[in-house]
Amino acid sequence: MGRKNALGSKVDQEVILMIDIRLAKPSDASELVKINDLFCGEGSNTADKIEESLINNDSEIVCVASEGSNLVGYCCGDISRSMSCPNKCGTVTHLYVLEGYRRQGIGRKLIESVENEFRKRGLIHLHISTGAENIAAQTLYHSCGYEDTSEFVMDKDLPKEG
Numbered sequence: 001m002g003r004k005n006a007l008g009s010k011v012d013q014e015v016i017l018m019i020d021i022r023l024a025k026p027s028d029a030s031e032l033v034k035i036n037d038l039f040c041g042e043g044s045n046t047a048d049k050i051e052e053s054l055i056n057n058d059s060e061i062v063c064v065a066s067e068g069s070n071l072v073g074y075c076c077g078d079i080s081r082s083m084s085c086p087n088k089c090g091t092v093t094h095l096y097v098l099e100g101y102r103r104q105g106i107g108r109k110l111i112e113s114v115e116n117e118f119r120k121r122g123l124i125h126l127h128i129s130t131g132a133e134n135i136a137a138q139t140l141y142h143s144c145g146y147e148d149t150s151e152f153v154m155d156k157d158l159p160k161e162g
């Protein structure tokens with residue numbers, strides 16, 4: 001029997017579990033919170049809020065990589081629209097693959113899956129950003145066709161009123 005890698009390609013003589021790339025479901029929330037904790041920091045969100053977001057947030061696309069009932073990666077994409085520009089813009093906001101599952105094409109498949117969902121919703125331009133030192137992510141994004149821009153990204157914490 002031919003062995004398959006995580007995404008099901010034949011690689012040699014034995015079979016390992018297949019990874020399924022699909023849209024997240026509200027019932028994924030308890031698994032998603034675990035990998036979200038690893039990426040965004042423990043306690044950065046709760047399973048209840050993730051479930052609520054998956055049910056109600058129409059402007060976000062969330063794709064997951066699952067191995068059986070366990071999630072091993074996820075990717076989020078956000079759709080924004082402005083009165084000054086008729087085209088909706090898609091931003092890939094989060095991408096994470098569990099350490100033991102990296103370099104098997106899962107990150108790329110997750111991005112492609114989010115891109116397909118953007119395409120179905122009529123988007124024609126996508127945006128992605130990552131850390132200046134994050135060579136893994138930069139290499140992946142370049143290989144997916146994203147190009148460097150001259151944009152300078154800035155952040156600000158908004159102080160509470162009063």
Ligand SMILES: CC(C)(COP(=O)(O)OP(=O)(O)OC[C@H]1O[C@@H](n2cnc3c(N)ncnc32)[C@H](O)[C@@H]1OP(=O)(O)O)[C@@H](O)C(=O)NCCC(=O)NCCS
Nearest residue numbers: 095096097102103104105106107108129130136137139140
């Ligand atoms: C970045 C990340 C999502 C990549 O996931 P992955 O599943 O390992 O990526 P893939 O296997 O699809 O890699 C596809 C290509 O990207 C490039 N790449 C991925 N990881 C790399 C690394 N550590 N160093 C150099 N290039 C890398 C390679 O070109 C790779 O193709 P190859 O394996 O045939 O050489 C993963 O390393 C991760 O979760 N990192 C921590 C979270 C993070 O940094 N997220 C992005 C922040 S916005």
